[in-house]
Amino acid sequence: MVAIRLDEIDRKILAELQADGRMTNVELAKRVGISAPPCLRRVRTLEESGLIRGYHADVNSRELGFEVQVFAMVGLESQAESELNAFEERCREWPLVRECHMLNGEVDFILKCVAPDLSSFQQFLTGELLTTPNVASVKTSLVIRGAKDEPGVPFDVLEERMSRTA
Amino acid sequence: MVAIRLDEIDRKILAELQADGRMTNVELAKRVGISAPPCLRRVRTLEESGLIRGYHADVNSRELGFEVQVFAMVGLESQAESELNAFEERCREWPLVRECHMLNGEVDFILKCVAPDLSSFQQFLTGELLTTPNVASVKTSLVIRGAKDEPGVPFDVLEERMSRTA
DNA sequence: AACCGATGCGCAATTATCTTTCGCATCAGC
DNA sequence: GCTGATGCGAAAGATAATTGCGCATCGGTT
Known part of the structure; x- marks a missing residue:
């Protein structure tokens, strides 16, 4: 598990796949603003680095x-x-x-x-x-009732931090 | 959200997609023992019924x-x-x-x-x-350290219950 | 027992997507 | 200004998704 330098496109990819893990690669590429092949390469890299641990259906x-x-x-x-x-x-x-x-x-x-x-x-x-x-x-x-159950992390918080650091 | 009658194939589909939400439909079909078209139809039905709420990448x-x-x-x-x-x-x-x-x-x-x-x-x-x-x-x-963090539900417990009921 | 509608399967064909390969541009370091 | 590393996009072949259709099965009915 090597430390990976993430650029903004990588963070967008993570955010999109966290929100919809079954998105097709072409749709993902469109959303993050690059073409499909490099997008797929980035996803594979993120998976291999362990930053993406897996994909799961959210079952009720x-x-x-x-x-x-x-x-x-x-x-x-x-x-x-x-x-x-x-x-x-x-x-x-x-x-x-x-x-x-x-x-x-x-x-x-x-x-x-x-x-x-x-x-x-x-x-x-x-x-x-x-x-x-x-x-x-x-x-x-x-648990009497569930009020919020968001998987993963808040990427908007991350972006905010990045922009302050940069 | 209509109550859906699930058979064993549906439960297998849910279990497989919970374990790997990006599995291709043909692979899923192979694993649950039916051909691709009916498998995809079942997945769509499960999604529309709300039993599958969505798919998410598990980000580290x-x-x-x-x-x-x-x-x-x-x-x-x-x-x-x-x-x-x-x-x-x-x-x-x-x-x-x-x-x-x-x-x-x-x-x-x-x-x-x-x-x-x-x-x-x-x-x-x-x-x-x-x-x-x-x-x-x-x-x-x-949290000092995480010892277990499994998403979703234990399908083996469900299968056990179903076999007892049946 | 034969009919019959509903349900759900598989096959085949079409369309969309994935994945690889390749050449080109950009940029940092020398 | 050269050079290697990195990452992009276009094109093409492989794979997967999706649709249409005919057939089998299963209950419920006559």
Whole structure:
């Protein structure tokens, strides 16, 4: 993963593909103001550099049958590095856990979970999470409703910064 | 948004496009075991039904210059519906706030934020979030490191459920 | 049991897009 | 003012998307 120098065209490409990852290359090229071949080369470079990690369809989880979304705050008994790694590895194995972030402050981890219904989440909570060794405390909060869920990063903030730096 | 009956092929399509949203239709068709034309028709139907909300490139935010990721727990003075809506609307306008979920329990909202660096987050926190009317308390937690960040939903859990129902 | 409309498949042909190759322009460093 | 590196655009062949159409299957009906 080499550090890449991005020009404005690259940033536009990223912004466009973040907004619509299935855009055709010719459409993308048109929007960023270059022809298709160099545009494709830039996209490939961005992919290979790791700046673009992948492309994902944004699936409506509720419609699909995942009615429940929960944030879980987890505290561990021991914060030794090996214990932290062990817990993270567990999280990677649990399909209902979609995100796991280590935090500063009183809580060690925050988990974003989904589940088909409350009872299957409770089952996961009591049967899996709470019985995991080294887990000291778990506080869960149900998502009542979602107000905003934007994927990725705000490119307008980035552009603003770039123009100030330049 | 009509309720759609999904068969196994549809679920496979969703799973594949969630994993790789830029897959060509012919490749997708091959993987789910039908020919290209009906596969494309199914994808269009899934898009129109709202089950597929869109496609997004997964951009490496840290590489791009967003070094800081923060979870903010927000409590409001008043939880009247109009006040809740007003706060949600504010969140939608803040580019640094990527997600905003209303929670049950002591905290009213959880916000997932990104920022280029700590100082620009502090600036947002003190200059915007904390000065917003009706905001009673904000507790922030910096993400030390990310352990898991899977987009979308676990289709294997879904398949399991379906087979039990059938 | 035979009919029949609805649904959904695959094949084939057309159109659009992707991808490679090549030559040319620009620019930094010497 | 030379020279190598970089990146552009045009053209062409390969691949994929998209449309039209005929056929099979499946329920519901007579």
